[in-house]
Every structure is written in structure tokens, then in C-alpha cells.
């Protein structure tokens with residue numbers, strides 16, 4: 001142990017990377033009103049160090065507790081120990097586990113239950129504590145974030161119409177299978193050589209933006225329906241993109257757009273629920289940001305980096321070359337059923353800007 005510390009220090013002096021440990025992003029699931037033991041996943045590339053975890057931000061709903069001594073040592077109930085009420089509290093369990101407890105009474109939310117952050121340290125000098133990892137606690141729906149429009153338009157806006165950034169219209173009544181939803185109508189056609197140049201989109205509110213890495217490997221789901229418009233094949237904006245994900249700070253601040261082509265699916269105006277795989281292999285294409293180059297399949301690193309710093313999320317409303325009215329309901333980013341979802345190779349930094357994943361299968 002001592003010799004490893006010395007070796008590490010020597011390597012550090014020799015400017016060979018003796019890396020700070022990583023605090024891996026973690027997704028935990030909990031029942032409504034339930035509780036869950038969450039192991040905080042530190043990852044150390046240097047052998048022989050034992051890691052310590054520190055809670056650096058607290059959840060907005062629910063509470064975090066240390067494990068009781070008896071549970072920590074022998075696995076016997078009760079699990080609950082001292083409540084963690086302030087940031088920079090060191091986790092006492094030697095396996096870096098904490099207990100997350102839902103409030104009572106409780107109910108499922110449209111998105112995640114809570115997020116909190118932690119760092120890990122290997123206790124050596126010369127290596128600082130890691131950057132913070134995020135713990136996302138999900139309910140039974142596995143929704144990382146969602147809008148069900150049960151009481152408002154949830155902050156969704158319309159982009160690309162004559163007045164950009166107008167609020168989407170909220171409708172609290174029901175129409176067909178839609179009940180409590182938002183809609184918008186095309187108010188700007190700009191036809192140039194048979195193409196509608198002013199496409200309008202539903203633009204997601206800030207709850208969908210920023211770090212949403214927990215949805216990697218899961219799905220994006222939403223239901224679309226149209227009241228009016230000519231959805232015959234010849235009248236469709238068939239070369240457009242159904243979904244656009246944009247990250248302005250990706251690729252060292254040059255920005256990356258990853259879009260899902262409408263041609264990979266279809267929409268004829270009748271009510272349809274879409275479920276799109278949130279993986280680089282799900283049918284998405286990366287915009288080359290250069291009209292002379294072709295769109296390409298994004299790499300695993302591209303995809304995870306975009307999900308780790310979303311600047312906008314847009315869903316097409318302008319399906320036709322003429323005027324149409326389109327409504328949308330139940331938009332969500334949903335975690336997959338897999339146990340773990342963000343590969344370690346994409347966690348060299350919390351925003352995945354340091355990523356060494358190759359395409360194909362990466363063990364979790």
C-alpha cells in the first residue's frame with residue numbers, strides 16, 4: 001500500500017497521469033413512498049487506494065441518510081442511520097452506500113424523483129477529489145424527465161413560427177385519446193422550390209436540458225396527433241427531422257446537433273405514440289454543420305456528450321407544406337430496463353467531454 005502511494009507520487013512528479021478517482025453517475029429506482037440503498041460508484045484507475053465519498057448536494061425531494069452501523073457492518077435492519085442534512089458530509093459506510101427515503105404521502109412525478117451529487121477521494125496527496133457525479137432517483141415510470149401537461153403547458157414553446165418562442169397553447173379538455181395536452185398551428189409558410197423553409201417545432205423547457213445522461217440507452221417517448229392539415233404523401237415535409245437534440249458546448253464549444261430523421265418513421269396525422277431509442281444506433285444522424293458533407297451516424301461519445309449538455313430539444317410540428325395544427329402529449333426521457341446505463345468510458349469527465357468509448361458493446 002505504502003509503496004503504491006510512493007509509486008503514484010513518483011508517477012505524478014513524472015507527469016504521468018496518476019488520475020483522480022471518478023465519481024460515476026448513478027441511477028437508482030425507488031417505489032412510491034419507498035426507500036432504496038444506493039451504492040455511490042467511485043472508480044479508481046490507481047490500484048490499492050480505498051475511496052471515500054462526500055455528498056456535495058442534497059435532493060430537492062426525499063431525504064438521504066447514512067446507513068445504520070448494524071446494517072453497514074452486518075446487513076441487519078434497521079437500515080436508517082443519521083440523516084444527511086448538509087453538503088460536504090462524508091459517507092460513513094465503508095462501501096460508500098447511502099439510504100434514500102421518499103416522503104409520505106408520496107406520488108409518482110412526471111419526471112425523476114430527485115437528483116443529488118457526490119464526489120470521491122482516494123485520500124492521496126497530489127490528486128484532488130473527483131468532479132461530482134450525479135445520482136438520479138427514478139420512480140416506477142423510469143422517467144428521467146417528462147411533461148404530461150396535467151395542469152399547464154409546462155414551459156413548452158413554439159420555435160420557427162413567425163413569432164419565435166411563443167408559448168404552446170394548453171388544452172385541458174380531451175380530444176380523442178388526448179387529454180390535457182398542448183398544440184400549435186402553422187402561421188408561417190416560406191416555400192422555396194417546393195420546400196417549407198420555416199419549419200416549426202415544439203421546444204422543450206429547461207427541465208429537459210442540461211445533463212440528462214441517465215437517459216442514455218433508454219427511450220424518448222411522445223404522442224402526436226393532428227386536428228387539421230393535408231397529410232397526403234406529396235404534401236409532407238418528408239426530408240425534415242422529427243427530433244433535434246443540440247448541445248452548444250459539445251465538441252469543445254463548436255456545438256453538436258443530433259437529429260432523428262422523419263424518414264426513419266412516419267406520421268400521417270392520426271394519433272401516434274413514438275418511442276425512439278436514445279442510443280447512437282437508434283437511427284439518429286449527426287449534422288456535419290457543413291452543407292457539402294453528409295450527415296453521419298453519431299459515435300457513442302457524440303451521443304452521450306450531447307445528452308450530457310443539452311441546449312435544446314425540439315420536436316417537429318410542421319409536417320406538411322401547407323398549414324397544419326398538431327398537438328403533443330406525454331413527452332418523456334425514459335431510462336431503459338438495463339441495470340447500468342452510462343458506460344465508464346464516457347465518464348472521464350461528468351459532461352462526457354473526456355470520452356474514450358469505441359462504438360459497439362461497452363461493458364457497464
Ligand SMILES: *[C@@H]1O[C@H](CO)[C@@H](O)[C@H](O)[C@H]1NC(C)=O
Nearest residue numbers: 148177178179223273329330
Ligand atoms: C398520457 O399519459 C396518461 C398517464 O399515463 C395516460 O392516461 C394517457 O392516456 C396518455 N395520453 C396519451 C395520448 O397517450
